[in-house]
Amino acid sequence: MRTVKVGVIGLGLMGREFGSAAARWCHLTNMNVRPEIVAVCDANEGLFGWFEDNFPTIKTATTDYKQMLADPEVEVVYCAVPHNLHEQFYTDIIKAGKHLMGEKPFGIDKPANDAIMKCIEEHPDVFVRCTSHFPFFPPMQRIGQMIEDKAFGQIIEVNSGFLHASDLNPDKPINWKRILKINGKYGCMGDLGMHPCHMPFRAGWFPKSVRAVLSNIMKQRPDKDGNIVPCETWDNATLLCDAIDGNTGEPFPLTIKTQRIAPGETDTWYFEVKGTKGCARWSAKNPRRLEILEYTGGSLQAWQQIDMGWTPAFGGITGGIFEFGFSDAIQQLWAAFLYELTEGKPKSRFAGCVTPEEVAYSHRLFTAALKSQQNTTTEMV
Numbered sequence: 001m002r003t004v005k006v007g008v009i010g011l012g013l014m015g016r017e018f019g020s021a022a023a024r025w026c027h028l029t030n031m032n033v034r035p036e037i038v039a040v041c042d043a044n045e046g047l048f049g050w051f052e053d054n055f056p057t058i059k060t061a062t063t064d065y066k067q068m069l070a071d072p073e074v075e076v077v078y079c080a081v082p083h084n085l086h087e088q089f090y091t092d093i094i095k096a097g098k099h100l101m102g103e104k105p106f107g108i109d110k111p112a113n114d115a116i117m118k119c120i121e122e123h124p125d126v127f128v129r130c131t132s133h134f135p136f137f138p139p140m141q142r143i144g145q146m147i148e149d150k151a152f153g154q155i156i157e158v159n160s161g162f163l164h165a166s167d168l169n170p171d172k173p174i175n176w177k178r179i180l181k182i183n184g185k186y187g188c189m190g191d192l193g194m195h196p197c198h199m200p201f202r203a204g205w206f207p208k209s210v211r212a213v214l215s216n217i218m219k220q221r222p223d224k225d226g227n228i229v230p231c232e233t234w235d236n237a238t239l240l241c242d243a244i245d246g247n248t249g250e251p252f253p254l255t256i257k258t259q260r261i262a263p264g265e266t267d268t269w270y271f272e273v274k275g276t277k278g279c280a281r282w283s284a285k286n287p288r289r290l291e292i293l294e295y296t297g298g299s300l301q302a303w304q305q306i307d308m309g310w311t312p313a314f315g316g317i318t319g320g321i322f323e324f325g326f327s328d329a330i331q332q333l334w335a336a337f338l339y340e341l342t343e344g345k346p347k348s349r350f351a352g353c354v355t356p357e358e359v360a361y362s363h364r365l366f367t368a369a370l371k372s373q374q375n376t377t378t379e380m381v
């Protein structure tokens with residue numbers, strides 16, 4: 001078993017999710033590689049305790065990420081910091097020769113992402129991937145296999161989205177994800193957008209054009225002291241794109257929705273493919289339920305519902321009938337990263353993390369979407 005020594009920068013919501021996934025690595029039974037957290041960094045020293053209490057392997061806890069980058073023992077860095085820091089932190093990590101798992105959106109805007117991409121090109125020996133864990137849910141893996149098997153026939157339509165209701169409450173205090181200069185002009189697209197792009201992009205369905213309708217529904221919010229301050233980021237985005245079906249060369253509509261104000265949705269990620277021979281859909285609202293419609297000329301069109309158990313890409317101790325959840329998906333994401341780092345290729349096409357090229361395409365899409373909204377036009381991506 002190879003051990004990969006990891007440093008974590010940003011010990012907030014996502015930093016701790018990785019910590020937990022690493023702590024229970026024994027859950028996975030067929031891995032030849034495992035992560036070991038040896039260094040942590042956050043501007044807030046108060047966050048060191050949870051890590052130091054739970055990971056005796058940590059030798060360095062610092063508020064200065066450059067100190068971590070100078071540590072020759074650190075091989076991989078997981079960086080989960082606010083968007084305005086991505087460009088500086090990611091390029092410094094890559095220049096230091098550390099492999100990088102970077103959080104989306106991988107740069108606050110397209111110029112920042114361009115700079116990260118240039119740095120990646122200049123350091124071909126550094127392995128870089130972006131997070132997005134939802135394709136690792138077993139029903140999504142099955143849909144990926146159906147795409148591989150060309151089971152859909154000609155693609156009629158694809159719908160992919162990520163919906164939250166977390167901002168429906170107007171009294172929720174503003175945080176950095178709602179502040180333009182920290183979250184960025186993409187608003188909810190930068191925060192949520194890479195997730196619903198992951199499957200379509202991996203399938204080769206890259207949007208050629210986009211018509212975007214973006215909404216800023218809550219234009220002000222209280223700050224942490226109760227003062228009412230402007231809330232300038234886009235809350236919701238609906239993107240109508242045209243993509244090309246690689247098997248037939250025919251165009252089809254692809255919708256990508258990211259919403260932070262979607263009543264009734266707690267954390268709903270959904271994906272739906274409609275084709276001339278088959279259809280499939282999945283939603284995180286009922287995470288084990290895969291729905292499939294198989295159609296052969298003249299036959300009845302009937303949706304089948306399949307309860308999928310714990311059957312992810314990277315096997316483990318959980319019984320196959322049990323439920324799969326968010327923290328499982330995060331662990332699968334990390335298994336995919338470490339597998340590809342050590343084996344040189346993903347375990348399968350849909351069991352791979354978002355590549356820098358895919359994330360760069362998301363920046364082209366979101367930048368075109370901003371222009372589309374501003375001019376009420378359809379924009380080429």
Ligand SMILES: NC(=O)c1ccc[n+]([C@@H]2O[C@H](COP(=O)([O-])OP(=O)(O)OC[C@H]3O[C@@H](n4cnc5c(N)ncnc54)[C@H](O)[C@@H]3O)[C@@H](O)[C@H]2O)c1
Pocket residue numbers: 009010011012013014015041042043044047063065079080081082083085103104105131132133190191
């Ligand atoms: N993959 C996902 O599902 C998912 C979910 C939420 C957030 N994210 C992404 O993860 C990243 C972090 O988001 P989060 O929700 O964990 O945010 P968070 O606010 O919970 O954590 C960010 C951490 O970065 C730290 N930080 C800020 N400035 C720093 C500096 N100069 N040096 C070191 N640390 C610093 C903060 O103190 C904080 O602890 C973002 O890019 C976000 O888009 C991804």
